[in-house]
Amino acid sequence: MTAADAFSRKKSNTEARSVRILTFKIDDRDVSAREDETILAVARQNNIYIPTLCHLDGLSERGACRLCIVEIKGSPKLVPACVTRGREGIEVITNSERIADYRRKILELIFTERNHVCSVCVSNGHCELQQLAVNLGMTHVHYDYLYPRLAIDASHERFSLDHDRCVLCLRCVRVCDEIEGAHTWDVMKRGINSRVITDLNQPWGSSSTCTGCGKCVQVCPTGALSEKGKSVAEMVKRRQFLPYLQLMRGVDRE
Amino acid sequence: MGQQVVIEPVSRIEGHGKISIILDDAGRVADARLHVTQYRGFEKFCEGRPFTEMPSLVERICGICPISHSLASVKACDEILGVQVPTTAMKLRRLLNCGEFIQSHSVSFFYLSSPDLLLGMDSDPAKRNILGVLEKHPALARDGIRLRQIGQRIIEWFAGKRIHPAWVVPGGVNAPLTADHRENMLALVPEAVDIIQRTLAVFKQSLENYREEIRTFANFPTYFMGLVDAQGNLDHVDGKLRFMDAKGNIVADQIDPARYQEYIGEAVEEYSYLKSPYYKPLGYPEGIYRVGPAARLNVCNGCGTPLADQEWAEFRSLERGPVLSSFYNHYARLIEILYSIETLDRLLQDPDILNTRTRAFAQPNYTAGIGVVEAPRGTLFHHYQVDDCGLMTWANMIVATGNNNLAMNRGVLQVAKRFIDGPKLTDAAVNRIQAVVRAFDPCLSCSTHVLGQQEFSIALIGPDGKVLDQA
Ligand code: FES
Numbered sequence: 014m015t016a017a018d019a020f021s022r023k024k025s026n027t028e029a030r031s032v033r034i035l036t037f038k039i040d041d042r043d044v045s046a047r048e049d050e051t052i053l054a055v056a057r058q059n060n061i062y063i064p065t066l067c068h069l070d071g072l073s074e075r076g077a078c079r080l081c082i083v084e085i086k087g088s089p090k091l092v093p094a095c096v097t098r099g100r101e102g103i104e105v106i107t108n109s110e111r112i113a114d115y116r117r118k119i120l121e122l123i124f125t126e127r128n129h130v131c132s133v134c135v136s137n138g139h140c141e142l143q144q145l146a147v148n149l150g151m152t153h154v155h156y157d158y159l160y161p162r163l164a165i166d167a168s169h170e171r172f173s174l175d176h177d178r179c180v181l182c183l184r185c186v187r188v189c190d191e192i193e194g195a196h197t198w199d200v201m202k203r204g205i206n207s208r209v210i211t212d213l214n215q216p217w218g219s220s221s222t223c224t225g226c227g228k229c230v231q232v233c234p235t236g237a238l239s240e241k242g243k244s245v246a247e248m249v250k251r252r253q254f255l256p257y258l259q260l261m262r263g264v265d266r267e
Numbered sequence: 268m269g270q271q272v273v274i275e276p277v278s279r280i281e282g283h284g285k286i287s288i289i290l291d292d293a294g295r296v297a298d299a300r301l302h303v304t305q306y307r308g309f310e311k312f313c314e315g316r317p318f319t320e321m322p323s324l325v326e327r328i329c330g331i332c333p334i335s336h337s338l339a340s341v342k343a344c345d346e347i348l349g350v351q352v353p354t355t356a357m358k359l360r361r362l363l364n365c366g367e368f369i370q371s372h373s374v375s376f377f378y379l380s381s382p383d384l385l386l387g388m389d390s391d392p393a394k395r396n397i398l399g400v401l402e403k404h405p406a407l408a409r410d411g412i413r414l415r416q417i418g419q420r421i422i423e424w425f426a427g428k429r430i431h432p433a434w435v436v437p438g439g440v441n442a443p444l445t446a447d448h449r450e451n452m453l454a455l456v457p458e459a460v461d462i463i464q465r466t467l468a469v470f471k472q473s474l475e476n477y478r479e480e481i482r483t484f485a486n487f488p489t490y491f492m493g494l495v496d497a498q499g500n501l502d503h504v505d506g507k508l509r510f511m512d513a514k515g516n517i518v519a520d521q522i523d524p525a526r527y528q529e530y531i532g533e534a535v536e537e538y539s540y541l542k543s544p545y546y547k548p549l550g551y552p553e554g555i556y557r558v559g560p561a562a563r564l565n566v567c568n569g570c571g572t573p574l575a576d577q578e579w580a581e582f583r584s585l586e587r588g589p590v591l592s593s594f595y596n597h598y599a600r601l602i603e604i605l606y607s608i609e610t611l612d613r614l615l616q617d618p619d620i621l622n623t624r625t626r627a628f629a630q631p632n633y634t635a636g637i638g639v640v641e642a643p644r645g646t647l648f649h650h651y652q653v654d655d656c657g658l659m660t661w662a663n664m665i666v667a668t669g670n671n672n673l674a675m676n677r678g679v680l681q682v683a684k685r686f687i688d689g690p691k692l693t694d695a696a697v698n699r700i701q702a703v704v705r706a707f708d709p710c711l712s713c714s715t716h717v718l719g720q721q722e723f724s725i726a727l728i729g730p731d732g733k734v735l736d737q738a
Contacts, residue, residue: 133323137433164315167656170630173317218656241657242628244436245323 039105046099053081053094056107063107064116064145066123067182068095069232071255073191075183079119080145083107091115113149120145121154126205128160128177129235135248136236142180143235159205166211168218171241172230174209179237181207185229192258197223209237228254286700286725288683290735296687297730299680301672301704310662318344318631318653323433325649325664334367334422335642337435338504339649339664342638344437346525347653349632355622356439361504362614363425363435364640365607368503369459370418371643372560372600372607375708376466377411380597383705384473388480388698407469410462414604417455421611424448439626446621453615459608460574467578467601477594483685484703485593485678488513490546490556491565492670494641497521499568501575501606503641510546510556511566515588518548524639527648531665543672544665555677558645558670559707560599565589570602572609578602593678593706600643600708631657642667644708671707678703690735692727697738700725 033048039056046055051074056063066078076096083094086104091112099105106112123142131137145151163176186198186209197220201210211217230238231250239248291297313324322340326333338360345352382395385404394402401408425444426434434440474481490513494506499520508522510530522530533542534551545554556562564583570576582590582602590599614620631653638649645667652661668675682703686696727736 132327133320135320165317165658167317167658173656175317241317242319242437242630244319244441245433247433247436247441 035099035101037099037101037103037105040107041104044099048098050099051095052083052092052097052099052105055099056094056105061107063094064148065095066141066145066180066234067184069184069188069252069255071192071259072184072187072232075187077181077183078123080116082112082115082119084109084112117149117151118155120149120151121156123180124151124154125156125158126161127163127179128158130177133245134178134236135239135243135245136178136250137246139246139249140236141234166217167241168216169220169223169225169241170218171225172217172227173239173241174211174217175237175239176208177237178235179209180235181209182234183209184232184234185209185238188228188232188255192255193224193226193228195222195224195226198229286679286704287728288679288687288700288725289728290690290730292730294689296680296683299676299683301676301679310664313651313659313662316659318347318636318651318657318659319437321649321651321659321662322435322437326433332367332371332642332644334363334426334435335640335647336649337433338364339638339640339642339647341435341437342640343636343649343651344638346636346638347631347633347651347657348437348627348629350438350627350629352439352627353622353624355443355619356625356627357505358614358617358620359425359440359444359625360435362444362611362620363422363440364504365611365614366418366421366425368418368607368643369604369611370415370422372604373411373415373418375643376597376600376604377408377415379708380702380705381407381411383698383702384470384477384597388702389695407466410466414459414462414466417459420455421452424451436626438628441626443623443625444621449615449621452611456608456612456615460605463601463605463608464574467605470598470601471581474598480699480702481592481594483682483699484706485557485674485681486591487677487681488591489674489677490518490549490554491562491589492546492556492558492646493563493566494524494639494646495520495567496571498571500571501563501567501569501579501603503607506641508639508646509566511589513589513591515565517566524648525637527637527639527650527665531648533665533669542665542669544670545673552673555673556670557593557674558667559596560603560643561590561593561596562645563641564599564602570606570609572606572613575602575606575609578605593674593703596706596708603643631655644668645670668707675704675707678707687727690727690729692725692736692738697725 034045035048036043036045039059039061042059044055044059053063053068063081063083065081067075068081074096076093079093081094082091084091084106086106131143165173165175167173183200186200189198190196197211198209200207201214202208211220212222217223230240231252236248287300288296289298313321316324321344322337325336325340378397381400382397386395386399397408434442491511493509494502495509496502496506508524509517510519512518519530530547531544532547532551533544535542545551546556547554564579570579579602582598635652640647647667648665650663651659654660679700682699686699725738726734729735
């Protein structure tokens with residue numbers, strides 16, 4: 014499935030005309046929801062915390078990180094809350110031992126895949142990945158680090174891309190495509206070799222589609238995308254623009 | 268997939284040192300070598316990283332003087348940006364450095380060296396530590412603990428985090444000083460001055476007891492190097508290089524640190540990872556020079572602050588030329604603490620110090636930068652090259668311990684010759700060999716290893732290469 018497929022599927026969701034209202038349970042609480050709402054959205058409306066990384070309000074869902082996994086009673090499978098819709102009568106459990114354990118493992122694996130050196134990172138202290146490690150009680154990494162050798166793309170005049178800190182959430186890809194409409198970002202290769210790229214894998218600074226708007230930088234959860242000239246811990250992301258742009262996009266479509 | 272890079276802790280400067288003492292056929296000491304087995308790859312793994320990350324990366328070189336590394340680093344970065352750092356930011360950096368010197372010199376003197384100095388080099392090793400000092404000389408030990416705390420407080424108020432602050436940034440500092448913090452710091456000054464003056468008095472009285480150590484602790488003629496300001500006074504953060512010969516003649520003065528390569532060569536010896544820098548005009552190994560507290564007080568015309576200047580004059584009257592024994596580094600450290608406290612006081616009174624314009628912004632405008640400061644242990648050089656995007660392509664650092672490498676080796680040799688006789692390492696010899704290394708204060712991790720009993724290993728080696736004794 015390409016990124017574009019995921020987006021079009023999401024678009025059709027919001028265009029549904031008559032929606033049914035469902036009732037089900039999350040963590041023993043009765044909740045009601047529109048049938049086109051995800052478990053994550055319903056949980057948030059009810060102030061139930063489910064950790065997320067690739068999800069960002071205002072962007073389509075991607076289901077890439079799997080940190081939002083929840084249990085549904087009677088089903089052996091764990092499902093990602095951000096891309097799973099509620100069903101009548103189900104019982105969702107958002108925080109069991111088992112889930113906590115899996116989430117921690119997923120997080121540890123994310124840490125091992127790249128070189129996340131928080132102490133010298135521009136996003137130290139303002140990083141969603143780092144915050145998740147704290148929230149989920151990750152104290153050690155039980156897997157071997159891969160220490161991939163990755164280059165930085167600092168060819169753009171104002172921004173730089175550090176693959177060492179990238180978690181492949183693909184928020185950059187989505188915001189660039191869905192909000193800015195430039196689709197400068199995409200992904201190349203697969204699995205563990207996946208990398209975000211600009212245009213056809215050419216230096217960002219030479220991209221002919223990039224408008225230099227910087228939205229990708231602002232939505233990036235880690236220090237992978239940052240403004241140049243920031244020193245350690247100085248990169249604070251600003252995302253206030255997203256709800257507005259999202260709203261405008263919605264108006265557009267109707 | 269690319270190849271695997273393993274960044275091991277050994278990439279940092281850690282405290283693993285080993286000394287070999289080599290005997291000749293007659294069983295007398297022929298040579299001594301200090302092997303530094305840990306300095307690996309730091310310059311290498313900077314490559315490809317944005318230069319703006321360097322000030323924080325280099326702070327990880329050393330846990331006890333991270334601020335010196337970050338100051339040298341931001342100065343190199345300032346040059347890459349090509350900006351003029353706002354004067355308030357320069358003063359704030361200098362203030363932070365005062366905190367660092369107070370704290371670092373206090374650790375060196377009170378925690379690491381005072382046990383030797385006050386309890387005696389040959390006292391019970393189990394008690395020869397700060398706790399032993401606390402028992403025997405409670406007032407002095409408490410003073411030491413307090414003074415270190417004051418230094419740390421100051422750093423904390425500036426930079427938030429005590430060990431690895433990220434407050435100094437290329438182009439300046441990232442937050443101005445608050446009026447509250449200024450008041451807090453000013454309030455500490457009188458107490459700090461009292462402590463250091465008391466300690467100086469005690470130390471000067473005890474000098475008599477160390478005649479033998481003074482005579483043999485790296486007491487030989489060498490050149491000296493240090494930074495001085497435009498008036499030739501002591502300068503830790505800015506300033507230009509000055510070289511002095513063993514007789515006290517200034518042989519090179521007001522050298523822009525950017526030209527360091529014209530004056531300093533770096534030799535590589537097989538037995539150590541630490542390069543041996545030497546004064547180029549004299550060649551290797553004749554160009555042996557020393558840096559650090561005593562060297563700085565040797566080369567400067569004075570401290571430029573009233574109380575420290577009095578002490579400086581007394582210090583320089585110890586000998587007719589420059590003070591040659593490295594034992595006097597202890598003394599010089601105390602004087603520099605006093606200088607730092609006075610400088611702190613003076614800068615805090617500066618009406619400009621609360622100015623909120625503390626940072627200049629720019630893109631990288633130059634592809635190379637050289638930053639030099641005086642770290643507590645001596646002159647520290649950071650030299651970077653970047654590509655057009657601001658990514659590091661090359662780095663060279665000369666750390667204080669490196670500058671002193673040749674002198675440390677010769678110092679160990681001198682002590683070994685005096686205290687070793689025959690194929691046995693006596694306690695007296697071991698204690699003094701460790702102590703001479705400590706007089707140079709190579710770095711905390713080193714020094715603590717020396718302080719602990721067996722960790723800093725010394726091997727006595729016969730002419731045939733056989734190990735005769737170990738400690
Ligand atoms: S937040 Fe649901 S998969 Fe990432």
